[in-house]
Amino acid sequence: MNRIDQTFTSLASANRKALVAYLTAGDPDFDTSLQILQTACASGVDVLELGVPFSDPTCDGPIIQVASDRALKAGMSLSKTIRLAAELRRTVQTPIVLFSYYNPLFKYGLERVAKEISEAGVDGLLVVDLPPEEAGPLTTALTGKEIHLIRLAAPTTKPDRIRMLADGAGGFLYLITRLGVTGTGGLDYADVAKHAAAVKAVCPHPVCLGFGISTGADARALAPVADGLIVGSALVRVIAQAPADSDLPALVAAKIRELREGMDA
Amino acid sequence: MKSSTYTYPDKSGHFGCYGGRYVGETLMSALMDLETAWNEAKNDPAFMGEFRSMLKNYAGRPTPLDFAERLSNHIGGARIYLKREDCAHTGAHKINNVVGQGLLARRMGKRSVIAETGAGQHGVATATIAARFGMSCKVFMGAEDVRRQAPNVLRMRLLGAEVVPVTSGTSTLKDAMNEALRYWVAEVENTFYIIGTVSGPHPYPAMVRDLQRVIGDEARQQMLDQVGRLPDLLVACVGGGSNAMGLFYPFLDDPCAMLGAEAAGEGLNTPHHAASITGGSPGALHGAMTYLLQNDEGQIQEAWSISAGLDYPGVGPEHALLHDLGRVRYDGVTDLEAVEAFKLLCKFEGIIPALESSHALAAAIREAAKRPKDQAILVCVSGRGDKDLDHITAYMKAHNL
Numbered sequence: 001m002n003r004i005d006q007t008f009t010s011l012a013s014a015n016r017k018a019l020v021a022y023l024t025a026g027d028p029d030f031d032t033s034l035q036i037l038q039t040a041c042a043s044g045v046d047v048l049e050l051g052v053p054f055s056d057p058t059c060d061g062p063i064i065q066v067a068s069d070r071a072l073k074a075g076m077s078l079s080k081t082i083r084l085a086a087e088l089r090r091t092v093q094t095p096i097v098l099f100s101y102y103n104p105l106f107k108y109g110l111e112r113v114a115k116e117i118s119e120a121g122v123d124g125l126l127v128v129d130l131p132p133e134e135a136g137p138l139t140t141a142l143t144g145k146e147i148h149l150i151r152l153a154a155p156t157t158k159p160d161r162i163r164m165l166a167d168g169a170g171g172f173l174y175l176i177t178r179l180g181v182t183g184t185g186g187l188d189y190a191d192v193a194k195h196a197a198a199v200k201a202v203c204p205h206p207v208c209l210g211f212g213i214s215t216g217a218d219a220r221a222l223a224p225v226a227d228g229l230i231v232g233s234a235l236v237r238v239i240a241q242a243p244a245d246s247d248l249p250a251l252v253a254a255k256i257r258e259l260r261e262g263m264d265a
Numbered sequence: 266m267k268s269s270t271y272t273y274p275d276k277s278g279h280f281g282c283y284g285g286r287y288v289g290e291t292l293m294s295a296l297m298d299l300e301t302a303w304n305e306a307k308n309d310p311a312f313m314g315e316f317r318s319m320l321k322n323y324a325g326r327p328t329p330l331d332f333a334e335r336l337s338n339h340i341g342g343a344r345i346y347l348k349r350e351d352c353a354h355t356g357a358h359k360i361n362n363v364v365g366q367g368l369l370a371r372r373m374g375k376r377s378v379i380a381e382t383g384a385g386q387h388g389v390a391t392a393t394i395a396a397r398f399g400m401s402c403k404v405f406m407g408a409e410d411v412r413r414q415a416p417n418v419l420r421m422r423l424l425g426a427e428v429v430p431v432t433s434g435t436s437t438l439k440d441a442m443n444e445a446l447r448y449w450v451a452e453v454e455n456t457f458y459i460i461g462t463v464s465g466p467h468p469y470p471a472m473v474r475d476l477q478r479v480i481g482d483e484a485r486q487q488m489l490d491q492v493g494r495l496p497d498l499l500v501a502c503v504g505g506g507s508n509a510m511g512l513f514y515p516f517l518d519d520p521c522a523m524l525g526a527e528a529a530g531e532g533l534n535t536p537h538h539a540a541s542i543t544g545g546s547p548g549a550l551h552g553a554m555t556y557l558l559q560n561d562e563g564q565i566q567e568a569w570s571i572s573a574g575l576d577y578p579g580v581g582p583e584h585a586l587l588h589d590l591g592r593v594r595y596d597g598v599t600d601l602e603a604v605e606a607f608k609l610l611c612k613f614e615g616i617i618p619a620l621e622s623s624h625a626l627a628a629a630i631r632e633a634a635k636r637p638k639d640q641a642i643l644v645c646v647s648g649r650g651d652k653d654l655d656h657i658t659a660y661m662k663a664h665n666l
């Protein structure tokens with residue numbers, strides 16, 4: 001059974017919600033990134049989203065844009081991201097979702113991506129700029145692999161399309177909480193709750209909320225309305241804002257505990 | 266008459282394996298709404314009538330077809346005819362597309378428009394139409410281009426637009442487009458994004474082509490009326506590729522050769538160029554599958570050109586298809602060749618072309634020299650060069666020209 005499915009099944013039976021953490025691979029560099037990821041997985045993260053740095057991250061706000069730049073400047077790439085995932089998998093059982101724009105995957109070769117990430121122990125793939133209409137070739141490449149293609153739904157998605165997205169989703173459905181790109185804040189809890197309930201009603205998979213969730217208070221307010229919460233920019237910002245020579249893994253772990261406590265409250 | 270052999274894009278917005286919609290889910294419903302609205306509008310005689318009337322009375326169409334006699338004699342080969350988009354209101358072909366999308370925005374009830382711009386011509390055109398229609402307007406422009414194209418920044422501000430300098434990435438057109446897309450995702454419910462070329466997600470490439478085809482429709486008729494025959498060769502510069510698609514499209518079923526001039530910057534054998542087709546490989550950027558400048562791991566590379574309007578690491582997806590089909594040939598023109606063609610047009614014809622258009626002229630001159638005098642080459646002068654004067658003066662000084 002895919003690690004993502006195992007995780008959601010056991011969380012559901014314990015009546016707990018999933019904390020999904022996004023971190024940019026290789027931010028601020030390969031070795032530090034590996035330590036941060038290992039510590040994050042030991043500090044209450046249920047699913048890890050590992051971001052492949054990209055030169056033109058049009059779906060991301062400034063925090064993740066800058067993280068992507070930092071990682072690229074430190075020499076990060078898709079092949080090194082896959083190596084990072086493989087190294088992480090040696091010590092960690094947390095499900096890993098590779099989070100990418102389509103171009104790095106396409107250029108690398110979809111068959112090759114499928115083979116290498118599956119060997120690395122990756123459990124899911126989420127491609128932010130690849131709607132189902134364009135996903136045929138990637139779906140074909142993933143056939144026979146234990147890898148879920150995670151789909152996204154947005155506040156602008158109309159009901160018919162939500163049903164289509166939900167039916168074809170694998171692992172969990174990533175429900176975008178608000179308009180705009182990734183970043184912190186801008187959430188209207190009541191709006192999000194209403195939208196989440198409507199989507200959960202038609203989705204046969206766990207539904208996780210992402211975009212804007214950044215504090216323990218957000219986590220406390222939104223955990224009850226979904227199966228999991230996705231936090232990205234708020235974690236990446238910890239890395240960006242830390243003074244030189246900080247213990248980055250410890251700082252990220254502290255932020256994760258804040259979110260975890262909010263969710264479990 | 267157009268035969269049915271060329272019917273791209275297909276229903277899903279693909280030009281063969283190119284085009285499509287590579288965007289975040291948040292934009293999908295806006296793109297589907299736009300596609301529906303455009304399909305209705307283009308089949309509505311009242312809408313198309315208003316479009317034609319504005320092109321005539323506001324944009325100053327038809328633009329002339331002009332025989333470049335002294336230039337042709339100087340080269341001593343094929344005769345060169347100029348399609349004079351530099352004569353259109355705001356000084357470039359960009360106005361054609363913007364009049365159409367502006368009318369569509371109004372029809373869809375949108376009160377604010379956004380645009381990306383490189384050379385500033387598309388930004389100026391968008392600011393112009395926003396003023397005309399009383400809409401609010403934001404133009405995203407790379408900080409580097411804000412510097413290179415200062416006169417156009419001033420024009421946009423005078424026209425009431427807000428110019429947003431973009432400092433992410435390489436601070437040029439690609440980053441302006443990234444930022445426009447990010448803004449659009451946040452404001453998608455009230456904002457109409459006027460993309461300036463035949464790129465972006467479906468339906469933009471086809472819609473912009475259909476709005477720009479007036480260039481080729483007019484030129485084809487003008488060649489028949491004034492010269493009594495079709496040209497042997499069509500030439501246009503290719504940034505995103507809108508003036509080229511506009512010129513080429515109505516001739517696709519004619520026995521005319523076609524040449525797209527890409528910016529070869531300091532040379533195709535250097536890393537400093539913007540030739541996505543002749544020097545790139547397929548990939549997905551800004552909503553479409555097409556040719557891109559990128560490294561082996563799919564990171565987009567910086568484009569380079571003396572011309573801000575060609576300084577883009579991608580190209581419209583229909584050009585990618587026309588290249589693969591062998592219907593259009595694409596070739597590089599260096600900064601230096603473009604500047605030399607610029608000087609020749611000034612000297613022999615009394616026309617100051619845009620640096621973008623100078624790439625097409627250089628390619629046309631190169632071809633004319635190889636062809637006999639009884640052949641005709643039609644080249645699109647996509648815009649006028651007033652905006653480039655400071656930049657070109659500095660270039661000539663630095664290169665002792």
Ligand SMILES: Cc1ncc(COP(=O)(O)O)c(C=O)c1O
Nearest residue numbers: 386504505506507508574647648
């Ligand atoms: C005068 C002129 N020509 C050409 C271009 C390139 O655009 P396209 O390839 O879409 O015609 C521009 C873009 O800014 C321009 O201003």
